[in-house]
Amino acid sequence: MIRSEILKDIAPILRDQLVVCNIGIPSQELHAIDDQPTNFYMLGTMGLCSSIGLGLALAQPKTVISIDGDGSVLTNLGTLPTIGNNAPSNYILMIIDNGSYGSTGDQPTYTGKKTDLAGMARAAGCDTVIEVQDVDTGPALQAAIDSKKATVLVVKCDSGNAKMPVITLDPVVIKHRFMEAVKA
């Protein structure tokens, strides 16, 4: 499965949660599949999806799911120790690991070679790290939500992107409706 197929699969689960979605095609895919005010779309700033989600989870009690990518986590590896030492029970980092930089032409990342993100997350102090194959994402994500434990979920899948339109929502509109949904 490719990322967009996983997102279609888990859209009914994501709909009820606060979601911070990674820059580029991941946000475009989620926006096209199931736009919700509870989705915060990153329009720029590669690497900070996990950090924004962690700050949000620390600031309020609702469950937060950061949908990140392998390339973006690699560009902000300092996030893993911060998560490992601070993540509250309402935080889930879901890394869709397709071993490639999807938004820039599917160039390979090191996670498709020798680098093991789940192992790095464990070494960084993350207590609950689960690695699953694409087809098992839905049940694994629901279990992580139900567990009420800070979780890093690494989803191994194929490289590839769905053709989706660029998000034209104004960033201030994305922020405003998201903050209203957080408060609701």
Added chain:
Amino acid sequence: MNIDKKIADDLVANDISFVTTVPCKQLAGVIEEIDTRDDIMHVPSNKEDEGMGLCAGAFMGGKRPAIIMQNTAIGVTINTLATLTQFYRLPLPMIISYRGELREPVACQVEMAVHTKALLAQLNIPTYHFHWQKDVEEFDNILKYTFMCNKPVAILTDANFWGGYGDQ
């Protein structure tokens, strides 16, 4: 006047309850002071752009954030300031140790100091420079201004403000 205590008092008085830090020797006292305050959640970050991401999330979750960092990090946070903090109009007080200014003992620090104000000006970031201890009296107003206009605002604090750099 204890400027560490004054800064922490003003943060609390302005309802700033989430602070992230990347340390600097000059900032050690204020970071220590913040750790004594029950009203402030302190989450150290490993890099300043990561910290700005944490602050963005904390703000959207209902907490007023601030970041404490060195001016050298302006060099690694420009993209984040432009595409996250400014693009989404997020307020962010940045309490910055202004290394490489008067009373600086380390020559390399001057290399980023000479670019610091120019980079902040290029980004249209409101910038205040604390050189004398009495300058801290403006801090409360700067915090109010930051959350009024929803912008990143820089407070540069040099070695003279902190009473010198170590034994210098």
